[in-house]
Amino acid sequence: MTIKPAEAATRLGSACLPALAARGIPVPTYPRQGAPGVVHLGLGAFHRAHQALVFDTLLQRGDTRWGVLGVAMRSTQLADALTEQGGLYAVQVASRAGSQWQVGGAIWQTAVASREPAQVVQAIAAPSTRWLTLTVTEKGYGPELGRLIAQGLAARHAAGLPGLTMASCDNLAHNGRQLQALCVNAARPRSPALADWVERSCAFPNSMVDRIVPAATPQRLAAAAQALGVADQAALGTEAFWEWVIERRFADPGDADVLAAAGVTVVDDVAPFEDAKLRLLNGSHTAMACLGAVAGWPVIGECITQPAVRSFIHGLMTHEVGPQLSRPDWAGYREALLARFANPALQHSVHQIATDSSQKIPQRWPPSVLGALSAGLPVDRLAFAAAAWMRYVRGCDEQGHAYAMNDPMAGELQALAQTHAGDAAASVQALGTLRVIWGEALPDNTRWLALVARQLDRIERLGVLAALTQLQAELDDA
Template structure:
């Protein structure tokens, strides 16, 4: 089958939307670090819409920070790829043209730094996941002892971390008399713009106080809240896109129809007209971010662990299980009192919309995928809510089950005795602790709660937290996930 490219775009099947602007005239203005499926299904589509609304020099140069896979898939396609939106009523297909090139950082760090330092680059955006920021999730501070940070401090011209790359680019811009670019974090971090500013400033200060002061005075780090379910692309998805479009596409992206993007409107050198195509340009992102982090992300993680243990491969299957759907309702009843409603939002209605999105049968968002990197996610998604509930003297039964399900999951063995592929920076440490504790819930709970980077120094000594977590963990070992969730009523 013919491969998707500039030369073959005219051969695509009728009904497939294609770029409505002169792609040959498009010039780059954005560099995106971490060009995974989410970035291509969210930022790149918003940018595509903005280019069609009002054309400008806002093409995207992607950068892979680890492997060449994305470049190798997109380069033969001239950066083009298909976005397949899966609605309950049927699929919608669109070819995205806003991505112009993909660099691979390990192959040439200097080329990437030069791209960031180029005058044409006005925004550097990021989706590198929580662990890509080399920080302590509990404090938001830079980990100066992180291996990648240590490497980048010793090799400032050949950085490999996102933070080191940003600072290297800013260092060159300052030396050449250029203004800084806007650093736009699109990851699920609380106060992500503020956190990124602090990490970049602190890294810079470890090398040059004057550079750190220049970044602090002139840099722009808008906070954002992003939302769209973008499951991992499967071979079946690739085959379906080829069938629907008539062209072979090695890099399609699958997503739900819903999307949301709230952005603090603070940019150093302009931005695309994202506000004209659905993005919410706001003075304060925190209420939207907080709502999403606790209600969507917290529920997603809890459901992922329980759903996987209960044998559900996808979020749709898990949330469609009546027992787990009731668990979600109970979980949201504990979360909602801790969430100030953003202007114009009714939180009960938001919860109903979330359940409908979770239950979309067309989206195969794997529970295993969401369960990754729990050590980085739990502090923000669940533990903050738990601390607030405890302070208020309120119950945490459903929240505690979410934590216990994570503990059961990271043992690396499912309810049928099969191995779980636990993907987490601390996976080896979890296995060591689980091997020592065995199926003794009290021993395992105490051991995992002792990881201060996750639980801090307060929660392990709080019996109102440790007691229900340990009880739920024992039930998960004895009765399984579904029966334990059902016992909550």
């Protein structure tokens, strides 16, 4: 969704680029015509602040194969805004040291899958297309997506064209294998030969992508208009840090060196990086989102500046989650995360991060809880995070202000939380035994449930901040 800023004199477009370059703003200097080499499904802020900027770097180096057709799955507003701007958009890259605007130009065309499915199918089947990338969902891939991709691959196969590198950039475990299964299963009913070709000729690398990209706000769009002197309905902000780790599995093996030269980490096994991101970054983010929503801290930067919260998150990563990980530099990654969370320029909303928490938690917390229990590590902070989520789903903060929950289970969760409000043990029995969230083992683990109930009772009696302080004192004395 785009948010219209105050009117500026003109709209961002190709004609503006020389003036922007003269002001020291990096802009695309490469030709932006021709057929794209990449079809990207899931045209949103994250892709435009991450993979599209990697492709922009490659294009700036003269490699014309990385222009993008950006496909929005259903929403038309962003795709149409980008079309009006010739695919150009501004990105504010910010760190504690300052910020810099740049204009991304890798998106050459846009489409909307629900409105122009034939265009998407034709693009997948185009001779120029080499890659298909996705940032569609953290909820898992559905059959409708598989059918769309299979239709394009069928046309490609029928034309005798080579296979594609098909890179999922979604926050899903083993995302390349999940995408491969989706595409092969969608292709098989059309033709066993097609399914065999997809499996044999297309490459499905696992990948892990990492960059914090807050949702667009009117303030960000207004800041873009002021910095650029033109209106940009697709402007966004992000942090300086980015990471893309991808498995060495490409339809064109030469792409490995090309991507590595642009800063992408190409490895034989993505799993250690994927696991660290899900458990350290995403797991900590969800914990802070729940704490912030309940305490009334609106953004992550405000959460992490609370000494009790910073100590809690540092301890969560250091003592309960990190020791389980196989990423060799996890301690350095932890320190980078703490600095990133404190970036004052991001203004990353806790309610945005808490969106769909019932579908994110299964990947982010239970594996760490089970691993810690198995290894004899503490789980007190993980139990506190689980308790904070159970308090969060009640739908009101400690000041009594109601907030909307954006979650497919919102109605059921809120009803359970409100029915048992004030009774920690009953709340945990109702919310902590939902196997769709906590898996098969934790709902039957009485020790774990008792720990969560103790932390929820503490939050109910003392409030989030005092409960955190008491928990830390308890752990320091242990």
